[in-house]
Amino acid sequence: PDESPLDAARRELVEEAGHEAEEWTHLATTYASPGISAEVAHIYLARGLRHVGRQGFEPEHEEAHMRTGWVPFASLLDAVLAGDVQDAPVVIAVLAAHARGLMSS
Numbered sequence: 001p002d003e004s005p006l007d008a009a010r011r012e013l014v015e016e017a018g019h020e021a022e023e024w025t026h027l028a029t030t031y032a033s034p035g036i037s038a039e040v041a042h043i044y045l046a047r048g049l050r051h052v053g054r055q056g057f058e059p060e061h062e063e064a065h066m067r068t069g070w071v072p073f074a075s076l077l078d079a080v081l082a083g084d085v086q087d088a089p090v091v092i093a094v095l096a097a098h099a100r101g102l103m104s105s
Helices: 005-017 061-065 073-082 088-099
Strands: 019-031 040-051
Touching: 005 019, 005 040, 019 088, 040 088, 073 088
Parallel strands: none
Antiparallel strands: 019 040
8 A cells, every 4th residue: 555556566577577767757657447346456567678587576367377478569559449459558558559659659
């Protein structure tokens, strides 16, 4: 509860992907289901990534089986627009970054 959304994003990037970022841009804050749930997502674009390892974090549950990889932004944007990517935070992040001109397609 005392962790800011940006600090949580920084921590999650290390824990889940083993990276740190030089630059962070807030893209959006969304509610999963307003009026039904108080769950909020703060979505950031992280750039200038460097591998640092998970720094002692031991993955459990879904993190233990998660695959990571690099996808060109243009390919990801095409997949979102085609409906092939349907994870809401990913869709929001990709469309917001594209609309703001932060990522070229």
